[in-house]
Amino acid sequence: MSGMNVDILVVGGGMTGSAMALGLARQGWSVALVEGAPVGGAIADFSPATAVADFEPRVSAISVASQRLLENLGVWETITARRHCAYQRMAVWDGEGTGRIEFDAAELHAPALGTIVENRSIVRALMLAVQDSGMTLFDGAKVSGWQEQGGQRGVQLDDGRQLSADLVIAADGGNSRMRQWVGLPTREWDYEQQAIVCTVRTAQPHQHTAWQSFSLTGPLAFLPLLNETGDEHFCSIVWSQDTGEARRLMALEDDGFIRELEQAIERQLGPVEKISKRFSFPLRQRHAKDYVRPGFALIGDAAHTIHPLAGQGANLGYGDVRVLLDELGKARRAGLRPDDELMLARYQRRRKGENLAMMAAMEGFKQLFARDELPLRWLRNSGMRWLNGLAPIKNRIAAEAMGLQR
Numbered sequence: 001m002s003g004m005n006v007d008i009l010v011v012g013g014g015m016t017g018s019a020m021a022l023g024l025a026r027q028g029w030s031v032a033l034v035e036g037a038p039v040g041g042a043i044a045d046f047s048p049a050t051a052v053a054d055f056e057p058r059v060s061a062i063s064v065a066s067q068r069l070l071e072n073l074g075v076w077e078t079i080t081a082r083r084h085c086a087y088q089r090m091a092v093w094d095g096e097g098t099g100r101i102e103f104d105a106a107e108l109h110a111p112a113l114g115t116i117v118e119n120r121s122i123v124r125a126l127m128l129a130v131q132d133s134g135m136t137l138f139d140g141a142k143v144s145g146w147q148e149q150g151g152q153r154g155v156q157l158d159d160g161r162q163l164s165a166d167l168v169i170a171a172d173g174g175n176s177r178m179r180q181w182v183g184l185p186t187r188e189w190d191y192e193q194q195a196i197v198c199t200v201r202t203a204q205p206h207q208h209t210a211w212q213s214f215s216l217t218g219p220l221a222f223l224p225l226l227n228e229t230g231d232e233h234f235c236s237i238v239w240s241q242d243t244g245e246a247r248r249l250m251a252l253e254d255d256g257f258i259r260e261l262e263q264a265i266e267r268q269l270g271p272v273e274k275i276s277k278r279f280s281f282p283l284r285q286r287h288a289k290d291y292v293r294p295g296f297a298l299i300g301d302a303a304h305t306i307h308p309l310a311g312q313g314a315n316l317g318y319g320d321v322r323v324l325l326d327e328l329g330k331a332r333r334a335g336l337r338p339d340d341e342l343m344l345a346r347y348q349r350r351r352k353g354e355n356l357a358m359m360a361a362m363e364g365f366k367q368l369f370a371r372d373e374l375p376l377r378w379l380r381n382s383g384m385r386w387l388n389g390l391a392p393i394k395n396r397i398a399a400e401a402m403g404l405q406r
């Protein structure tokens, strides 16, 4: 195969791919990262936020486990040097009934349950470190084809360049072309829901709390944001609704949308004073039946996409990165090749069960709140009240969501 050759090629420089590539370079592998978008946009600094429009609408609730990975990669300091919000409490309630459950970091003897960060802030910190690491970065170039020849795997870029590697890791997102070219099938279905995201300013401070209400048509989250002056009145909204209802909400003028938003969150934070432009994303559950083929591995959304109701998508991707880095680190120390089949099989085994369990839990949760039959409503309300009073079980659930049980 012609063109540049490296040990490991990572395709896709989003939140998972750039973390993966960085970790591999730190382990001493020769690594190349290909990202379709020009990196200049990702590393550009962003100005302080004084208004709702200054925040990026896409944010992630980074778990403590993901935070540790980003700390180990040496980028957490860069991320937290910019605006971010560690949240200490989480309130979840049934918008159709009386059930309510509250989680508190203090009960877990933890400084926070997680941290809300704009996605661009994470990618920026990772891309700055990628540039410093000296690895080869092809940005503004998309992979447009895949080939395999005599134990070598290669890709073609849309500008005609060719690259080959012993191992190719695909982190090219939910619609992964790499997954399709390599022929890894998925189980998938449409949730028939869309997530509406935007930023709001509320009359009352968010108190470093993530607020989430469940209605029959879908969950609504107010995720706390902080600007550079520590103003506690900004929240990122993720409102998942059945497609017809989401379209109706998207078509409303701002005033009408705000009225419905305030009603749906039961004015927990008082009136919504300002709102940014709204965006909507169709929601689809997707899970690759296999994550690996000889010389090939999937990570992040390329392997699985889940409902954003518990904000776990990026955290599952970071779980993949953590385990694949662990396996490749051991392989390197043992003098094995990066495409060692047993090692890749171990990666798949270690991740698949955990990802499937999280996906099943999200599905169960979604179904439980999507039905209005009396027994289910009773189960929801009494179950939430019962759980709220049972500290050990409740804290175990919180620790699981924080990634502390793995």
Ligand SMILES: Cc1cc2nc3c(=O)[nH]c(=O)nc-3n(C[C@H](O)[C@H](O)[C@H](O)COP(=O)(O)OP(=O)(O)OC[C@H]3O[C@@H](n4cnc5c(N)ncnc54)[C@H](O)[C@@H]3O)c2cc1C
Pocket (backbone or CB within 6 Å): 011, 012, 013, 014, 015, 016, 017, 034, 035, 036, 037, 059, 060, 061, 062, 141, 142, 143, 144, 171, 172, 173, 174, 177, 195, 197, 238, 281, 299, 300, 301, 302, 308, 310, 311, 312, 313, 314, 315, 316, 317
């Ligand atoms: C509304 C919403 C809210 C969410 N909230 C949360 C949350 O609170 N917490 C959480 O953990 N997760 C959340 N998620 C999920 C999270 O955003 C995703 O899991 C995460 O962004 C996936 O990252 P990724 O790097 O795997 O994929 P992506 O972010 O999709 O990155 C893929 C990258 O690959 C590049 N690429 C694609 N094709 C090619 C190609 N052919 N050649 C080269 N490059 C290519 C793209 O340019 C992109 O940079 C949410 C998702 C949604 C929809």
